Amino acid sequence: MKPAGPILVVEDIVKRFDTPDGALTAIDRVSFDVAPGEFLAVIGPSGCGKSTLFNVIGGLIDGYQGRVSVAGETVRGPHAALGMVFQEESTFPWRTVIENVAFPLEIAGVAKAERIERARHFVALVGLAGFERRYPAELSGGMRQRVSMARTLASEPKILLMDEPFAALDEQTRLLLGDKVLQIQQELKQTTLLITHNITEAVQLSDRILVMTYRPGRVKRVVSIDLPRPRTSEIVSSDAFGHYVAQIWSDLREEATRGMQDAEAHSRRERATP
């Protein structure tokens, strides 16, 4: 049987921004594809253009060179097949958990009773059954991110795009939420693209990891993660896991160092400017 073609194709993306110091190339000729059901992580140091790439793929910014296509269709602006989970806390504070999760269904015009029923399923899927009537202000940061994830899943996207969704959480919560993501991915066979700077998270969750260079962001290496599935956070204590973490860190270290030096030089220039 012929293997299914990629569901997401990113071809030669170049994105430049105008800054007071001149044009800045955030990402430069980035190309990759994602197969149906695959979990791909994009990892790189701060300033490598990860979030820019997230916004380009999600259709939130334009004015770039190259092409993004979903199932053969070129993405021009936000696309129904792409569901986005943001780094920043993004639940609607004026809506309860169930109302937040039912939001995309409400926009799609699904009748109230049906959308509540379907939203309830996704609330349970992220492990928040019993919290349906709570407001985001009554939940922890990790629970709020799960609400955001459930809301995106409720729109039943073909591809789930996540931009460092657990960046603001502590390491233990992050590992446990990683378990939850693995469980959801297993259950829904959800194609997922995760943007992260956390090596552990990337190895724990992914089938492949795309390592990016520091500014301008380019693809440095693609690492296939050959760890058994289904996985849990227990995998982090295995030798193979440690091997992958070390391998990726050796790729990232040089880039992260470059990023730090650049930030220090920038800071010195700022201080020197009267």
Add this chain to the structure above:
Amino acid sequence: MNGARRLAAKLAPPVLGLTTLVLAIILIQILIEAGRINRFVVPLPTQIAASFGRVIAEENVLGRFLLTAGEALAAGVLLTVVGIGLGVLLYRFRLLRLACETWVAALASAPLVLMYPLFLVIFGRSALTMVMIGFVAALPPVILKTIEGLAGTRRVLIDVGRSFKLTQAQQFWKILFPAALPSMFVGIRLGLIFALINVVGVEFLINFGGLGQLINELAERYDLPGTYAAICFVVLVSVCFFAVTGWIERWLRPAD
């Protein structure tokens, strides 16, 4: 046990507020009786309390209360609709906002009540004059707080809307409007205070209409306890507005 503690925590603020008010009144009573405050300028609180029955019975307070409250409410409805509308317009069109925002802010601090002769010429010696002066004087805070609320909507919430392909109208009604509601309500509350002050002020100045006219008449008669009692009814109008706006806000945004 938890329920009792929650009830106590809920009741503590209003009880503390009322106790403070009662203590302040008792203190004023003591200071007046001790001759530290001139009783010909500030009457005894007990005299004010005793004058309530007389003022209600003889001065048609209920009718005047309803007239002043009605004028302020009409101004409030107008300034809510027009103020929020203008705020949205200025938020939506950046050039318009840059051109007008400073003028609106300047208008907020202008003593518009002094323009009452102009309003009298335009609208006549009628309730419409009070409504219009209350409306115009109270418009700037509603406009400014609406712009502030809309502009302060977190970028990520707007991006969530964009990622779900919301139309412009959906983006406004489902995200921008609810996100800006708390700020809008601050503007509306400020606006209602401005409107009430201007309505009562003009009633007082032109000796026409509701509670402002009553305060004027009682002061002219040198009925100080009655004057203060009438002022208490103006405060009551304000309290009613605050209670109603608070209730509407909780209804629109139960999470807050």
